[in-house]
Amino acid sequence: MQSLAKTLREAIGNGELKAYVYSYPPKRTYNELENIGLSNVWDSNDVGPVSLYIHIPFCRYRCTYCTLFLTTRHTENLIRCYVEKICEQIRLYATFAGHRTVTSVYFGGGTPTLLPIDQFAQIFSSIRDGFPNIDRSAELCVEGSPDTMSEELLDFLKNQGVNRISMGIQTMDSSELKASGRPYPVSMSISAIEAIRKRFDNFNLDLIYGLSGQTQESWKRSLERVLSFGPTTVSLYPVVSRPLTALQKQQRLQPQEYADDHVKYAIYDSNVDFMQKNRYRQESFTRFTCLPGGTSAYGQETSDFLGVPMIGVGTGARSYNGKCHYSFDYAVDLKQVGKAIDDYLNLEITEQNLVKYGIILNEAEERLRYFMLNLTLNQLSEADYSRLFQRNLYADFSEAIDALEAEGCIDLRSHGAIRLTRKGYKYSNLIAHHLFSDHVKIREERYVPK
Template sequence: MSLTVYPNYMDIIQNPEALRSWKENITSEPYRSYLYAYPHKTSYRELERKLPLSELWSQEKADSLFLYMHIPFCGARCGFCNLFTLPDKRADVHTNYVDALERQAAQWASLIPNAPIARFAVGGGTPTLLQPDQLDRLFHIAQHGMGMDPSQASISVETSPETISTERLDILKSRQVDRVSMGIQSFVEFEADAIYRPQKPQEVERALRQLKLYQFPILNLDLIYGLPGQTLDSWIYSLDKALSYDPEELFIYPLYTRDHTIVKPEQIRQSGEDQRVSFYRVARDRLLAHGYTQYSMRRFAKAEAGSEKSLLPYGCQEEGMIGLGCGARSYTKTVHYSSRYSVGRSATASIIADYVASADYTHADYGIVLSKDDQQRRFILKALLHTEGLALRSYEERFTTSSLNDFPELNLLMHTDLAVIEHEVLRLTDEGLMYSDSIGDWFISPEIRARMESCVLS
């Protein structure tokens, strides 16, 4: 649903029937999309000219930076996945990729602002699919290539049950990793099979037992609700299994289907799509009862969970994100850029091959130049879709205007009890938080939506 459907929000507020209809549009399709970044990657296009990174970053004034490395390889593509990743276990392919990543870091190091790395994350794909020596190289590149100090940076690594080994965990521990995140999705073998995830419950529990021995400051587990054939009882079973390992953090995701995913929308409908709201409520209540704090629709964490280091500050509204590797995105204040995006196997393999063969990584040629409207919407969404909410003064300090004047349609959220303003913070209510994805989708600008809808993936 686009904002252009309602050009005059006052007409809605003054008409109870229109207001009720507006809220029904938001709440009737709570899982129409998953907006984890704005603008969405499907709005990226070839830039009008190649932008030198020295030019892009010269005006950035970040006090600290976020370094992200993308490893676009996994053991198998899950049925729900539309990430930039390629099922490929060949060690020589991985080595060639890490070689390219090291070349890219060497070229980027002198072009990025001389600010310390506050956060370092390695994602994918499955980074721990790499052989131990290549996995260790990633940290060497971050430290010696990009200047990341592991004693003052929060370090997060994604993994999977089948890649958990003593040798790999020894590396993560020695490299001072603070957070290990493992996607489980379900402890029920039938449900894992339904999303084409080659995973045995025994393998998951072996991996979890081994992970717990290393006592990383934060163990995060991911679960998915709304899987084909999933029942409320089996969802609670997976929740309780996860809780039995006492993770510091849990992410719960509704199942989505997207372009080029193996699982199709009709498979969700056959399983009872409407159950996802009730599954969410049950999980939320159960996690809160176990002492977790809710930070977003998806993220629940123990309030005391965190690194034992003295970490550098990094605000969620900052743009200083450096994305190394094919498929990684980088954010400056006015430009977001990356390599090209694909889901199909042949196109993804071709993009990775071009990245590995490249000798020059010093220009951005694919991404989006953010208008002021894009920057404002991004600022609002990054705050509003989390429980801390949008600090109205922070927006004013950034843009010298009022968010409610710039986007008066935000008042619709208050008039439908989806949000409140308390102590000058616009915050979603419990009901609003449940419909975060619909609210995020509603707030996409018409221009960005048009770009997303015209994107053709291969």
């Protein structure tokens, strides 16, 4: 078996571009769990913090590159029934964890801002009734798209305490927007950004590079235009071909229309230079935060990586507390998403029914999860690791640390911390994938979508 140092060196040399790692272990490693209920996962005597994630799986359209768990086939009645089920799930979780302090609330999707105001109000009411101890510094974030950002909705969200909006712009070029499957003009994106920044000091805008027909010049114009609005954070994602997307088929038929991995890495390098020049601090492979005074974005992602338990509500949400990671039986095959939502709506919300599919981590996997995810966010602390696991970080991960240092991906000069170098940021997703345990890799390879 090759050493980690050798495989990592080869992968970096080949310029592999891997998908963004936002969790570990992946849901594709989940199997059916037996005889586990909420009381086994959520100790009612535990007073530690918790975060909430609300999954809204509805969109008006599916973009060509999208593999998210969502459906474009929905009715007003379906959405209404789904919201009622979400509120029922929140009420049950509150009986186990409602006394805890909530450090973040995140509405993801899909497109949460498709919800009517009265249904948003219903969810917020359920959260406040069930989890009254929302920290004053908690981040309350809602994702959305430009064609759903009405001024009335934004006013409502602000009045509900939402303090961050995250919006997928993807491109400011009309032809690229149309080719990616978004049937609205760039002027709508501009209007939505203006409406958001009038109301929210903290907002994130997403852009994607490597789209069909996109050139480095058109990409630079999009990036410059987005920065002119002064977003607190900007998330820059490369197109990564994934199974089951329209993009994968298009790339096979028209490869000349898409940038290869080497070109996308070159764009990444220019992005880093450009963002630094414009006083944005890099915080991960994708995310840049405005300086001075900019605060770290994605409060939930950061707290999750640090080990704060997460309660996921909705059919595509995952939950996590210590060793236990679980979700509903979700479908990667996009044709089965509608059935999965129907199954959720017909499910009796009980303690036993909410913990049906997942994975129980052993202690080594828990430590690896912490090491990997916090490394990618550049916040890996020897002291925090020792406090959480009563073990020595350098002893537990000597092979990985030596390999990363040899490749110039980390800097060990910061007292008590391991910091990514510029090269380390660039290959952080590649590094994470190579750190996956053999057990997780095998379970992921054996996953068969329904």
